[in-house]
Amino acid sequence: MADSGATSAPKPSSSVKLVLLGEAAVGKSSLVMRFVNNDFQENKEPTIGAAFLTQKCNLPTRTIKFEIWDTAGQERFASLAPMYYRNAQAALVVYDITKASSLQKAQHWVAELQRQASPGIVIALVGNKFDLASANPASDTSTGGDDADATATAEEEEDVDGESDARKVPTKTAKAYADEEALLFFETSAKTGLNVAEVFTAIANAIPETSLKGPRGVGGQTNLGRQEDSARVNLTGANVQGPKEGCAC
């Protein structure tokens, strides 16, 4: 999706290491799956340790290649996380809008990242499972029992209660927290694809120019090593000239 038509002009390209953190079963892997393959699986195997995927994101002036580290969410895997967020330039901290405790966990992650990760890391707070909150006609085919009725809207407060809206975390609450900590903030649905690409694009735009590295090992085509090296030289030159920030892809 994001990289359709990327080949037309040789834009400067750089890779960004991005890590996904958040409680178990909030939909980290599903977000990645939606972003990378534009696909959604109802029963996805839990991530063991971490999964690694890549995807490009085209900005008007350059191409960002995300190296995505999708981590396991269960509490006890937390001690493995430093291994994965090491050197990360961006982080997606995901919570489940239908589960209040997951936001709390997300806040812990944000705190951890702010203290332990590389300085200047771009953090986005993402409330997933939007489809469960706003009973969305598109989600009729789903299994979820919570999104049966079609009355509630996304911005409503949590007290609308069970039958029509499974939302437990009001948008306001999360947004306020995100503003306070200067995080990017989105509510997404990996199932419907809502806002997924937008999150990654916003991150791509927010990555400071200076922290961008050159491209590394393009998509497994290992025999291109030489070319890449020369490309890297060109790229740095281009970057120094400072292309202006573009809009979303």
Added chain:
Amino acid sequence: MFNLSNLVQKAQQFIDPTLSITGPSSDRRPSKATLFRHQFRLPETQSPLQEITAELTLSPHHSTRGSSGESTSHAQERDRPQGNHYVGKLHLSEQYLCFSTQGSSFLNTASLSASSAFTGQTHGAGPAGNGFILPLCAIRRVERLHSQSYMFALAITTWNGVSDGKAKPGSAASGQKLTIQLAGSRIQCERFCDGLKRGLREGVREVENLRAVVSECYSEYLLSEDGDDKKSHGNEDRKPREHPDTGLGMVFKYPGNARKLRDATKIRLWREYLRENGRSATLIRQPTFHKLIRVGLPNRLRGEIWELTSGSFFLRLQNPKLYIQTLTKFSGQESLAIDEIEKDLNRSLPEYPGFQSEEGIGRLRRVLTAYSWTNEEVGYCQAMNIVVAALLIYMSESQAFFLLSILCDRLLPGYYSQTMYGTLLDQRVFESLVEKTMPILWDHLAKNDVQLSVVSLPWFLSLYINSMPLIFAFRVLDVFFLEGPKVLFQIGLAILRINGEELLDATDDGTFISVLKSYFARLDESAHPRSENPKLRAVTRFQELMVVAFKEFAGITQNTISEQRSKHKGAVLENIESFAKRTSIRNLGPESKRLSVIDLGFLYDRFYEVLYERQQRDEIMQHEAERKAKAGRMKATEVVSGFSGNNPEVGRVALGPSPTQMDYDGFREFLAGIAKWAVTDSPSSPPELNGDKQNHSYFGGSTRSRSTTISPWGSGPEPADHEFMKRLFRRWDTDMNNTLSLQNVVTGFAQVKGTKDIMSNISYFFELYDDDGDGRVDRDGILRISEALLFLSRRGFEGNLSPSPSLHDLATSPERRENRDEQFLSSISAFIRRCFEYADPDHAANQVRQAAADLASFSIGSDNDSEDLVDLSDPASPKPNPSSPRLLHTKIPLSPTPSTSNPLSPVKAKATAANLALDPNNPLHITLPTFRMVILADEVLETFFESGFSASFRLLDAPQPSHASSSSNLTTFSNAAARNALAPGAGASVGGAGVGVVPPGKGLRGMLDNIVSDGMRVAAEVRRRMDEAQREEGEGEGEKGHVEEEGEEEGRDGELLEGAETADVVVGKGAGVVGDLLGPPGEGKKEGEEGVKGRQRSVSEASKILEFER
């Protein structure tokens, strides 16, 4: 026959190096029992009782159709006419008879098989080499054979097949027979036989279990199929046996193409092997066994063989109903683990049809849930779902349940624990092995900043199940269960080696991962597609992988892994601990923000240090007791794997759930480490003083385990036990569960230390003594407060000197200090006076009378100060003593009316109710404003509340030289351990150095202490007299109760100890008796048989005969 002496010599020669470990003297080495259990995969209940060098002879005619199987055996093993011979060690435990050709397996040297070219690959972490692990209950008959030599030869007939056992107890027709020659001195042999006989008799009880367990094994079905058709022995009609549960695969098909896997051929080979070598419980490992496993197990037999090789079979045998019982016991209960399990049920091997069905998911749910209940420390860890799902394809729920516990406890120690330290450690080990075996690749990875564990962690954690295609992962598992954890490393190394060149081209994680991904996807392809040789072309990449793993990396043994583990353990644990600390401190909540991060870190360290040390001591004491009780039979702690071995490590934060709640005693110890006043005045705790304290302490009963040889406080200072501490404890225990969590402690400290406001300090103190929260503190409370103030100040106060004094200060200014102490005493004395002066009466109705009485009591108290001191004949106490008012009343304890204002009744409520004399008429109280006023009226007290009190808790702001070391280090535990190691048994001065405690009774400080403690002693004395008076009247019920309880407890302790000793004696005697009864086997068959038959009818009933023929 063969040349025996030669054999013995050879055996000795091989086994000699092991003697130092396996000899009888090794009882002193606690690790041996564990090593033994690990080698034979036996349950924790087993310990090596006897062992002896022996030769195992498998007679070729024990099976009617043995010839076809023989062909697969090595030629050289058949050079003797009597079938296969193996030299090795025979071991006897409580319930098992084990034989292994790898006698060396307890040692580092590998491969000592005397008679076989093929040796197992376990090197001590699994059933190595050839041999057997026979549950004693599976032995039907043992005969002593005539032998030409002086040696003992035993013919063992095993119990084979459920059917026969039921039908004819005496019949041994179908049982397999094996002959064992014992090589050892006559005495050794006799001892061994004695042990065996005892074990056999005990084993009778297990027969029912065995029958139940074996009936669930597919091998029984497999063999009974043809047994019923072809064999003639069982001529009773039998319904076709029910097909045992061999996993979901029965219903949903096993993964892979059965024809391609040559399942039928494998089953045929196994059937032959099993028929000759015993099935399930009685299986004998011959070289063919290992080979059959290497080529992959047939689907239906896979579960059973996994169970046998991993040892989970023995667990199941031990407690066949545990699984069902656990499920029933906890049915309907909720837990965190269950929530986590539910999240993952739908996503465990979702591609396998069985796990898209309710049936499969139900099984998975039950096994995971049952396990989470039996091991709540582990609970549920993601990846377990995948592993268990894989197991359930091949085995029944109950089998999978036991196999899972073997996995968690033994094969993958610490992998799924709360902190996953095992996983992290093994990743570190794997990295170091890569570094060692593939330095070029390692350099490349390092240069490109590729983190290997990112790739390899899932391999280990889910046993390659979600990395490789299932059919290949199961092949790895086949070997893994037999040979142990090192298989995971070997396979991992082989994967890297095979892909080495491509990996060297990869410069980032992404490429690295994709290379391996595509490799796994092509495991079924030919490894040499272009080869001319069709045979070579037929070799798949997976076969190549196996060959590389087990040939090229044959040098990676269990010992390699163990060594590496212990090498890296410290660093890994420290990492986890610093992470845990960081997280924990960050999550302490808003209250904690009132303390500095450094202080929080200090509190965290100190809190867990105390818990940890206390746990250690408990354990040591427990061990001590156990040792006494069990005399000689030691509990092993060292594990083959190199983990959880060192006892002192249990409870380290990084090793998983450790205690997080601190009880009152722990709290005292904790306080003693940070506040001087919390250290007792009598570190050696002479019993009489101790007892005295107990009797009169309001909250008695915290001096348990004083009688042990080890100080219950370890090397640290012995904490005091004062009512104030109890009150603090209760105040901080906001959850009302009688323990404190770190959160409680931090919140508590935030209240005490986090505020600089004198008013809130005063109200805090007041609230501590306002028991019912009505804003009033009564007479008793006032005196308690004064006592507490005395208690807190008895070591002097730094608060009014400087907020952060040091030992140095204290030592250099004794005079000033003395002055201050005096000041303080008089301040407190004044405090009491003023309190009573300004106290409000409780009831308006009583007001008048009370006022008068108050006045009277007050005036009496103050007037008689000096007199009292004289009376007490304690001229050493130079201060007006606040406890003096009490004395008045001790003089008149029997007269009911004048004791109007007995303010010091230690058991206020009860005593007042019980004894009218105590103070019926004029209860009075002070309120917070009064209290404040009284405090502020006195400069010393004011200073105390302004700074002294909170400064008396020393966190890191106190510049203690020894603090620096502990604070700079993130992990306290290692620190603490080091300190303990350095100063074992050192007194308070050493242990307390790190926490700034002054040992009492030294030099000038001692003098001051004496003065203060004299004051305290006076108070105690007064109280004691009062109590006595009360008791004489028989009215101090509550107090008495205390005393009695105390006495009882002591009595019980004593009993316990005595019990332990008598237990020893009984055991000893019992053994003696049994020995006598049986007599040495050499004394003749009759006696032995009589003994057995006469005493244990059940023996013969259960078809067991011990025959000893000359």
